Amino acid sequence: MTLILLCSIYALAPPTGVRAYDTPDDGGGSVTIEWQLSQDDAEITRYDIYRSEDGETYEKVGFIGPGRTSIEDESTQDGLEYFYKVAALRDTIRIFSEPSSPVMSRAHLVDRTKMNVFVALLILGAIILYFTYAARRGREMFIRKITGLQAIDDAVGRATEMGKPILYCPGIGYIEDIATIASLNILGEVAKKCAQYDTKLINPNRDPIVYTVAREIIKESYNSVGRPDSFDPDSVYYVTDSQFAYAAALDGVMIRERPATNFLVGWFRAESLILAETGASTGAIQIAGTDQVSQLPFFVTACDYTLIGEELYAASAYISKEPLLLGAIKGEDWGKFFIGVVLIIASIIGLLTTFPILGLFR
Numbered sequence: 268m269t270l271i272l273l274c275s276i277y278a279l280a281p282p283t284g285v286r287a288y289d290t291p292d293d294g295g296g297s298v299t300i301e302w303q304l305s306q307d308d309a310e311i312t313r314y315d316i317y318r319s320e321d322g323e324t325y326e327k328v329g330f331i332g333p334g335r336t337s338i339e340d341e342s343t344q345d346g347l348e349y350f351y352k353v354a355a356l357r358d359t360i361r362i363f364s365e366p367s368s369p370v371m372s373r374a375h376l377v378d379r380t381k382m383n384v385f386v387a388l389l390i391l392g393a394i395i396l397y398f399t400y401a402a403r404r405g406r407e408m409f410i411r412k413i414t415g416l417q418a419i420d421d422a423v424g425r426a427t428e429m430g431k432p433i434l435y436c437p438g439i440g441y442i443e444d445i446a447t448i449a450s451l452n453i454l455g456e457v458a459k460k461c462a463q464y465d466t467k468l469i470n471p472n473r474d475p476i477v478y479t480v481a482r483e484i485i486k487e488s489y490n491s492v493g494r495p496d497s498f499d500p501d502s503v504y505y506v507t508d509s510q511f512a513y514a515a516a517l518d519g520v521m522i523r524e525r526p527a528t529n530f531l532v533g534w535f536r537a538e539s540l541i542l543a544e545t546g547a548s549t550g551a552i553q554i555a556g557t558d559q560v561s562q563l564p565f566f567v568t569a570c571d572y573t574l575i576g577e578e579l580y581a582a583s584a585y586i587s588k589e590p591l592l593l594g595a596i597k598g599e600d601w602g603k604f605f606i607g608v609v610l611i612i613a614s615i616i617g618l619l620t621t622f623p624i625l626g627l628f629r
Contacts, residue, residue, distance in 0.1 A: 279355055280306035281362045282314060287351045287370040295345045295374030301337040302364060305355040308333050315354040315361065316340065322350045322366060343372045391602040398601070399594025408593040415554050415572030416585050422552045423460045426527035432467035433457070434526040436517055436542065438533020438557065439510055442476045445580070446558045450533035451477075451484055452583030453556075457530060458488035462497055469520060470503045473513045478505040514538035518545040531555040532574065532582075535562045543569035556582065
């Protein structure tokens, strides 16, 4: 009688119906395990998950609290078969389920849960391709006037008349920064104008890779306007990767060379005000631009013209009138308009659903 009582106290029902399958819509390396709760779920401490590659030797790979019926094992290797068991644990008592069928994880090409993103990309891509095609066919693409970019011709002309150089600073960002890429696009167009007017262009750089790319861009710009002999390799150089040492070096160039125009375009941090104030003290025209919101107030205060946010990205298309760039800019604008319309419609439907009007959407 005592033995029967002890068995009834310590007996523990195992979880049942253990099923393992490849986690859907993922990049591989994951298996999902599901089971039916133990009949004694209210009494157990947790469920332990065990995995085996041969169906005999199992190792613990995870655990989960009572009342839960699934878990993901994200440590699998694609292409290998695994078996799983789930153990119900109460105090020192652990009882195992029957093993699952073999399962193998793999990577999925399509994540069906993100089809909305895929459809949006298709629509945006189609819009950009349409405007690019239209631009190449000669269709006039309107881009609103950007004062800072309109001033480039005047700034280069002023430097030419005064016989002074132009200083172009691409910021302290790396080549992978979007602001740096946009700045290098603008640099190419400025270099073409400098080549046409035979105006000296000074381009100090903080990053060695940015320096290499900038040098090739300027060289190609001079070649494209038929003035390869006017290109001075010594005017494009690497300074240092130290932030404030670089700022001090540029301040020195501004004081010694007295450039007629300073371009401060790219990715900036705390040195932005140092550069802008020094340039303003020399009387130079200053055209600045960055996508760093925290630095924009300094440029707006100390510079003559400032490219704010996305104006920096549109600048190269605005200057060059390149069909591919113009099509991309117009396509992005219309894509944003489309997204805005969808958001407005969705918001209206949500409001009508939450606050029914005249019995609609009940």
